[in-house]
Amino acid sequence: MAQEEKIDSIGLLDENELAYFVAHANELEHPREMVIDVLRAIQKNHGWVPDEGVELTATILRLEPIEVEEVATFYDKIFRRPVGRYPIHVCDSICCWSNGGQELAEQFKQQLGIEFGQTTEDGLFTLLPSCCLGVCGCAPAVMIHQQHYGPLSREDVGELINRLRREASA
Amino acid sequence: MPTLTIDNQQVTVEDGTTVLEAAEQLGIVIPHFCYHKALGAVGACRMCAVTVHEGTFKGLKMSCLIKVEEGMVVTTDDAKSVVFRERVSEWLMLNHPHDCPVCDEGGECQLQEMTIASGHGVRRYEGQKRTYNNQQLGPFIAQEMNRCIQCYRCVRTYKDYCGGKDFGVMGSRNRVFFGRFKDGPLESDFSGNIVDACPTGVFTDKTFRFKSRFWDLQEAPSICPHCSLGCSTVPAGRYGELQRVRSSVNEKVNGFFICDRGRFGSSYANHPERPRQASRGQWKLTRDEALVQLDSKVRELIRQHGPEAVLLLGSNRASLETNWMLQRWAEKIGCRAPLLSAHLPRHLAAQVAAFDLADRLASLEKIRQSDLVVLLGVDPLAEAPMLAVALRQAVKKGGQVLAYDPRSIELPCVFEQQSMSPLQLLELLDQDKSPESGRLLDLLKKAESPVLVPGGDLLGAGGLLRVQKLAVVASNQTRSCLVHPVLAGPNSFGCGLLSLPEQDDLLTQLESGRIKMLVCVETDPLLEAPNGERFAKALSRLEELAVLDYLPTLISAHTKLFIPTSAPVEAAGTFVNNEGRQQLFVPVMEPRLPIAVTGSGSHPPREFLPEAPGSDPRPAWQLLQQLLGEEVELAQLRERMKTAVPRLIDFDKLQPGGVFCRVSDADERSCYADEISAQPAGSLQLVVSPARYGSDLLSRFSEKLKPRFTDACLQLHPQDAAERGLDDGMKVALKTDCGEYYLTLRCVEGVATGCAVVENGPAFPQLVPGGKLGFCQVAAGGRHD
Amino acid sequence: MSTLQLLFKNRRAGETVFMTGYKATGGYQALEKALTKMSPEEIRTLVKESGLRGRGGAGFPTGVKWGFFPADAPGPKYLVCNCDEMEPGTYKDGELLAADPHQLVEGMILSAFALQTGVGYIFIRYAYEQQAGYLRKAIEEAKTAGYIGKNIFGSGFDFELYVHGSAGRYILGEETALLNGLEGKRPNPRMKPPFPATRGLFGRPTTVNNVETIANIPHIVSGGALWFRDLALTPGSSGTKLYGLSGHFNVNECFELPVGIPLREIVENYGGGIRGGRKFKACLPGGASTPYLTAAHMDVALDFDSLQKVDSRYGTAGVTAFDDRTCMVAATLNLIQFFARESCGWCSPCRDGLTMMRWLLETIDNGQGTVEHLAMLKDQLENISGNSFCALAEGAMGPVAGLLNHFEQEIVDHIEKGHCPFRK
């Protein structure tokens, strides 16, 4: 049967992940409940979810691509367009706002030379506004790859960027 | 049955009715967008707000969501509700591009109407509007997302109701987008319904783009002529062109929607080669001259060779009126009774439906509510598309669908499919012959409202009679097991009803040589009867051939005497659908050449003529009236017909465009008996199935549908292919009683073993569905034609 | 300041307590007691008597909600823990889980037993990946200890517990949207009725509760209903509460304090006053969706009923303070921006009404507003309030109502001056 055919993950998932998801999809009564898990795994490996990632998710979970897309495009933290290696989510909700969140955002824009929604030319950083990150006590804060940084001062911004640059070239 | 007060008027309604529906019964239209009778209420748009003064929940409430209560008091016109609805309009118009001047929906736009009705007239919002890029959705549907008001009706129609899989809603907040995963043609066979469902100009009929304003269209209630279901439609014409078709409501039949074949298959009426002038060979004739020639030739031949010499042929594409007038003309000129179909097996099947099954026919509405529907040799998407949508509703309500078929069937719902050759199907119906019979009978007996859906083409009259017996056994005192037979054409049932019990075969008649003249009324035996090649030979022996038709068929082009008739959209008439529903249609427009042709698109035309070019065609029944020397109003003609055929419903009880009446039951009649011929060794059972598009002649001659036409192929179960050493994609030779054909092989798991399946359609018109059980041989061997 | 610490009793800066530490302070004793000595029904009654009200924001009495649950019905039933926590100013559940994940795990098993649900899900927001990791580890430990799985404590009760991640949207906190999200569908809220208790996750009876609500259950089982009621400072209230402080306080931390503590205590004592020696102007008492309190409300007790009386809400008790330099128009605009962006896009008042409102506030904030804009703002508030499909847009109206109630003059100043009086 076609179903049993081996799925090619085209490098978006590694062998173990793929095997795990396929096994669970066969086991679960509602494989669809894994849609976010698969999308997040693809994003973790690839940085963002390309069209092929949506199709791959659909194949694994036996859905139509549009059914996956309906979900993928709903969530802010699933990227359906390329982002830099370090997407920086700058919180712009009330607690960060009241603690200089706007100035912090300006600082990032200046230091990276990009606007919100853009990626630096070296492909390292994408700047994104985000709603409350859940660390209101540490405002103003940013999140990079599910790691929080805050409260951040002007000086911290440069330091953080430099650290990530070093990490990237290491 | 609670009684409530809405705007000071009392109304008593069923339990469970919503306030919106109750108001409707009082004639109060509460503005709404997301509510749709077929799709239900989802409470998204908030347009239907009213104020509840007495009731469990008081205050401003959404009338589509709250259920009526005894003693409830509601107002729709109080200041609070009125202001709120105005605000909703304002919100919905926030991003609207105000492009009504170039919008195809203009004039029939629910958003325009509701905006005006709500009193919102001046834009106050001056912020940025969100804009979208549109998608290319194929030849039928145009998308303009900037006009969207997010009522979610398109996706609820396309996906939830019709079961389409490639359409959805993406994004969120004030940026939701309705479309496909990627650009590309919409795949559903019911895609056009989003045009009707969309309350604004997001999804419009691409084939109708920029052609007309709604108020300039000529519209009339009509019946779809593309299959035997008889869905209600509203075709629309302008300047001599049939420009579009939209669905109409018939809760007993189609409900609210129609299929793409019915919607986009209408351009046969404007076919560039449509014959519009009477002629004899190369000679052009006036209509009157042609009728005189027809009449005198018929009389002359009967005089010379006796009544057998002339044969009149009606058809299931022609109205009840036309077929009946044809019978009367035969009486008058003294020839034998007309055959009402060129295709005897299809006609016999229709007769079984019209007589033997008449007391247990089920409507599509019954199917939508059924808990068990059994398909017996019927492929809904090919033979009766809206049946597939009805099945989906049954399944959504918790019902079960079971399909026995030699073909690999697709349905827009979950169902159980069992591959079975035609012979096995007959065994299944013969009960106790097949192990499956027992299970089937058990299921039927246990079901609360079972419906059997036999395919007339595949089972033939003999099969339908077996179905009737099965239905009797599966019925009990409290409920009957109903049957919904799928037939060949829009008026198959009507033709079955009119004709005499004993029927013979047109081809045998012609080959006997006794017939000198054939008069075909709206039919082409070369395309519509089995064995076109033998037909062609037999026709060449005729002394005279006359054709009355509105399609540029093969036979229209080669006939000696041709008289143009008007298309169904240009005439009044009656069709009786597959479950015996007698339905009227009225003319939408006059026959004539479209301005686009005569005036190169400019208007008014440059040349002033007393009559519009191409306006000769007349309804066939009118031509026959002229031949009979009668000239009575349609109403009177129908009265006479009703007297002659007592089973018909009184015509003055009917409304055009679908009705709630079914012809009355029939008396017992002597039954038809069939023999099943023995299968030759090494042969396969031949299954000729209609293609989804272009099997019926109307859709074959509709330019708009061309993108949906498929290539011809021969389908075998992989096992049968392997036994013959054949591979998928190979050229193979198919040997049948009608001839030998060369086709590309496709191996399909779902095809029953021991069967060869071919599709009749534009790419392969040679074999016609329906007919006696046929056998064939398949072998390797391509020939390059 | 020593008040009784229940939820935060194991909390130490920078540390997370796992099984050993958790058991050292009495962890899983309530579970053992309940599963060996109590019937599910008894636990439900106890919770009802404890007066515990939901900590997710709506404050619905937990015992009453559990009372509607068809615990004895056959077939699969679910318990879902709501750890979406995306309302600005709210971070208490994150703090709780970072300190002591086993509390939630024990609470889940106990609640599942009380409700007789065989499967539990903890739905956790994208940004709490760290906490999700702690939870996974705690669940593994609980499995090894035999607290999760088959026949727990020989009671015949079986339970499986899963952590389910999200991908970032506030609407997932709305319980029916959460259920759609869990099922892998578009997380639009569902129509109610049917309520989740009848048709919830995968169409089966489901209870959704907040992290803090569930974490309280073991304490109620151990301490009893009366004791729990007595923890609160105001009559009619019960228990302690996690107060997450943010904004212009000197100390922006999360404290466990009694329900009913006066605002003054929070501002002056725990918050350490307003930063830079400035004056307290206003606060959101319970997250972004709660109408502002002002300096006039210093002596109001922070509990569900008292705050309702002053036209505000207790919400999640995330207190965000604003100093006297804050422009309340701008603050409200920021909040509306959040809600407009987080709208799921299902219903018109929220999807488009909030857009309209954002534009009005922007216009006023820019100094381009007129008295007509003020009138329109009031009119939008009136028409959006109470008329959206779910409570998101309803919540968004909280700060707008607060703005118009207490700071209308600031709007007028913007209009009259033609610019923001707080900016040069």
Ligand SMILES: Cc1cc2nc3c(=O)[nH]c(=O)nc-3n(C[C@H](O)[C@H](O)[C@H](O)COP(=O)(O)O)c2cc1C
């Ligand atoms: C827009 C919206 C967001 C919500 N977010 C949360 C949330 O993050 N966490 C939570 O526990 N409840 C949230 N709620 C409340 C839940 O719908 C639900 O009432 C709650 O989870 C019930 O748990 P409780 O009774 O224990 O408080 C939210 C409600 C709305 C309308």
Ligand code: SF4
């Ligand atoms: S109020 Fe309406 S649009 Fe907003 S989140 Fe709720 S359902 Fe969605």
Ligand code: FES
């Ligand atoms: S019709 Fe009632 S909310 Fe849309």
